[in-house]
Amino acid sequence: MTTTDIRVAFDRAAQKRRSGLFRRFLRHPGGWIPLAIFAAVVLVGVLAPLLAPMDPNFVDLAAAKAAPGPEHLLGGDSTGRDILSRLIYGTRTTLRGALITVVTALVLGVPTGVAAGYFGGVFDRVATWISDALQSIPGMIILLVVAAGSRNNFEVLMATVGVFMVPGYFRISRSQTLAVRGEPYIDAARVSGLSDARIIFRHVIKAVYPPVIIQTALTAGIAMGMQAGLQFLGIGDSNVPSWGAMMLEGFRLMLTYPLMLLWPSAALGLTIAVLAIMGSTLAELVQVRTPRASRRKADAVAAAPSTPATGSAQHEAAHAALRIDNLRVAHATPNGETEVVHGVTLDIAPGEVVGIVGESGSGKSQTVFSVLDLLPSTGRATADAIWVGGKDVSRATGKQRHALLGREIGYVPQEPMSNLDPSYTIGHQLIEPLRRTHGLSRAEAKERARAMLVRVGLTDPARVLRSYPHQISGGMAQRVLIAGAIAGKPSLLVADEPTTALDVTVQAEVLELLRELQAEYGMALLIVTHNFGVVADICDRVIVMRDGEIVEAGPVDDLFATPAADYTRALISASLDDVAGRAELDRAVGPAVQTTEVTA
Template structure:
């Protein structure tokens, strides 16, 4: 297969993936057939005054219990009113009641569910408790009380039904938000400087709305059934034509005039059935997922297209979380530091209490300096950086004696003020590039939006800057890159786009968290070389988090060794490699040298896989 064939295949896959839920729904027999029937029912309700042959409340005593005929196509009821006219007007009443219920449940349930899932904390606990309480309340008793107190006000009754439907929407919105909130691309968008509201609107709602649509189809059917049930019990205005009231009258005359019960029952049953089928079809379509692209295929596609994928995480800015000056740093004041944190401590809540994972770390990065934080998994290096970027999970809490970002003291800054630094002072390059891209949006969108929101650029200006940054990081076809989706590129290309996004905001400090972990050996070397060039070109300070001393030796001026949440050793790279003071440091260096020899052996045998 040629690279052109691969490109065409991926373009077709992308086009299929971008096909909206609605279009897929219209191509499914379980979608367009019931939808057509439901739209016909809606049109009947909307144009009831034009379609009904006579006034639904007009009484013709001669037509009492009349069988179907030319004058009364479906016959007359017990008082001589035209059944067809009342059935048509009853469609309008039923749909209006269902709409009131759905709007009430949507307006209350979805925003509260999204907020509870996204922000958590006390609001989540209180909202969840209220949702559970609503489910435990006997709804019919409340409805009877409301009917008595409001003199059978139809709109108020259906709004009350909507309140009891809120827990269904709340649970769906909350669970979907919780699932999406943990995705790396959400953290990436936050570090890029986007506000919580913007993240919710652009990234979270995208995942919430498909199951909400399904819930709406099912809720509409339930609301119609409950409305008919209330009217069947005699709750409501008898002068208002409705399917439930017609069913009540038909039930009373079932033995002598069964046709009166047939027509409204058939209309209600048909409407609920098509809604159920549409909901089932939507559920089936939403469960369909785009197959993951294998690393090898993704590499081929990325090479063929000459593109990379970008993320909102790219343009990130330094946030304020507590930290302190590092031992062995160059002699300069806090005002001259690109980043300075003093006595940083990170604590995580556990079922048995709290566990401190970072113990009083002090960190100082001078302008233009390249500093590496190295240590094994669990050493606290990533927790330290996440504290600076405000990316700790909800269970984490960071404190520090002092924080300086770009020479400015932000120790006492509010979270909003610290968040305003993101995308301006600190850029962030995360590990696992594919996970830090939102699969629902193009690369161009994910690069342009942070530039517009964080830096106030016009769309054309933001697009031009993003394009220039893609060219700078070695992507030769930036226009194609910006049209691409994340699944269309390889990991190496995606990492380059993350770097492009990170430097697009022209930060004074670039933080790279394990920037080469998910990449093949050859691509690792290319990414490190690119970071080295960009750091020198833009005069940025560079803070690299890694477990590999080979990366440190390749690019860093100074290194901080961490173990178990403490700084074990720190100093210039050359002197630390020449004469490490701690046994743990010697072990890490030895392990990295062994790994380097293994990679060299792979190079000689030619079995290495490249991206």
């Protein structure tokens, strides 16, 4: 498949997404046909007083067990009430019961499932336990108790049925939230300064609502069956016309007057069938993503008990763009905790360009993710002190640290395409963080986003703002992310492997752009890389990490001229000559460097 073929496939996929789930559903025979039937059923229920030929409880003794005829189109029941009128009013009752059940389950299940999947921790464990407990409770016994206690109150009974339907919504919402919260664009949204609530409503709900719609169609059918079953057992007000009550009466006269059982059974069976077909069609149209490893933090960077910095050390920290003292990062494992960063201390002066270099597993990304609050849920970070932009955030709350993202700290991630949400235009993804973090109007945010796109070298900003991520190249996507990172004019810009996913020519252009922006805005720049060529090209100072510790650090020129550590010499050689350098690296650190870094 050629590049052109791939681009055409992406275009078609995007057009299909933008056409909307509902439009695709209407084009499917399994969608519009059952939907039309169900719409007719709903219309009958809504217009019951107009469509019913007589009062459903009017008794005409002469019409008792009457056969279908001009006066009673479907006949009369055992007491002479018109079956057609009771069937029409029973439609309203049945739909109302299903609505009560669905709304109860939706309101209790979806928000709880989304919150449990997104935030995790104790809330997730408790909510999951309650959901499992609801599934293990004998529902019919509880419904009988509720019926006795509420004196067969219809609304209370159907709300109770809804409570027992909550686990279905909870599991779906939780699993879909777990799937989407591990996406890189969720981390990108957090670092851009968006609040958790805004991320949930902007990104997570879009992934949750399709399977929830499917579940709703199925739940409505189950609710109708449950309602009919309860009324068939005699639970409920027999004077209220409903399909279940009519089925009970028809069952009693099944041998002598089978038509009484036929009509409500056919109505109930048809309605449940069309709901099941709609749910099946929706499931066919919606691609439900499976959960992947999440990257949410369990605990933010917490301060270890220590003596606050005093004197000159505190003065230096207050004037640093970033200072970290004794950072340790550990991850939970089945056998306890494994520490992957061991007491790292570093500082970056305002306007300085610093590179953190090391092979995969050296701990460089874990160090940066601790500052950005992007550790996975298994991670826990502690530090004696963390200063950002002259502010000590060691003991700041998660909300206070989050407020720094997009303002004091900008973030340029690797793999640009994965860090842009394919469901939104570039303009939406640039404008929204500016409005939320800086209080700009939509017009002001759009103008700043346009200006930033021009500044990063994109010559047609209007088209880029209208484009979806698949409609731009990887190099353009990286420039878009850089534009978003600097739009808030941060004092510190963190670039995590900013050139890894790009070809050589585009790499050089991106590095040149970062160098220009750093000089123009006077911000500090922290680059995480495994490539000494990037370090030599742009950095003032370099920090070499191995196995979670700093091996050596110093000015780039000095470190290249006289590296003190064998590991550093091996890394430099590996950058200059892949074959010879790999041999030297193996001699310096062993035949295989152990990878302890947790991919986030």
